[in-house]
Amino acid sequence: MLQIYSVPVATYCAKLRIMMRHKGITWEELTPPGGYGSAAYKAIVPSGNLPAMVHDGFMLSDSEAIAEYLNEAFAAVPMLPKDMHLRAKAREKSRFHDTRLEPAVRALYPQVAYETRDQAVVRAGGEAISTHLSALDLLLSADVLPSDPLWLCDCGFAVTFAWINAFEEAMGLQVNWPARVISYQMRLSEFQAVADELSAYRPAMKSYLQKAYPT
Numbered sequence: 001m002l003q004i005y006s007v008p009v010a011t012y013c014a015k016l017r018i019m020m021r022h023k024g025i026t027w028e029e030l031t032p033p034g035g036y037g038s039a040a041y042k043a044i045v046p047s048g049n050l051p052a053m054v055h056d057g058f059m060l061s062d063s064e065a066i067a068e069y070l071n072e073a074f075a076a077v078p079m080l081p082k083d084m085h086l087r088a089k090a091r092e093k094s095r096f097h098d099t100r101l102e103p104a105v106r107a108l109y110p111q112v113a114y115e116t117r118d119q120a121v122v123r124a125g126g127e128a129i130s131t132h133l134s135a136l137d138l139l140l141s142a143d144v145l146p147s148d149p150l151w152l153c154d155c156g157f158a159v160t161f162a163w164i165n166a167f168e169e170a171m172g173l174q175v176n177w178p179a180r181v182i183s184y185q186m187r188l189s190e191f192q193a194v195a196d197e198l199s200a201y202r203p204a205m206k207s208y209l210q211k212a213y214p215t
């Protein structure tokens, strides 16, 4: 049995669900006992992070470690290239998402609440995100991965792009979107697993963003 610890709004859980949907994997979703970071949850998942997985008694945390494990455990729909160099490039792209773009978006969560928002911080955040989007533009311009399949490295971007769009609407975030990045987002949205996950995930985003508006 495959169980995933998750909370509805968690970005990296949505990233993981895209890959599980694409592979046709079934899973059971569990709420971390006492909330993530609690002693009860850390007794199961020492990092206290979400997502975490338990597969037939085997526990693993970190969305990318889980995704790579599930890619091997459920190999029928491969989401990493066979070629060693392409596989390394796919991992490079995943790391760019997890260590560059997404953390710049995450830095704006403390600015969501309307009452305490600092527009100067939001502006600086928009500039930081734009810098990463322009780095992604360069990365995409040299992308050697075939564009037909959905790769592991694509899943996080689909979710993070949705958050940037949501922040543009809810907080007036200003971001420069390179044309190639917009095309990439559109291409990802055409995968059924991406479309299904984003439509299931949007209510959680909307509920989180309620505090972005004056009461």
Ligand SMILES: N[C@@H](CCC(=O)N[C@@H](CS)C(=O)NCC(=O)O)C(=O)O
Binding pocket: 009, 010, 011, 012, 013, 036, 037, 048, 049, 050, 051, 061, 062, 063, 064, 098
């Ligand atoms: N690189 C980690 C990041 C996971 C992450 O930041 N998860 C958030 C929820 S989306 C979390 O657990 N935050 C609480 C914490 O870091 O203590 C991954 O890919 O799983």
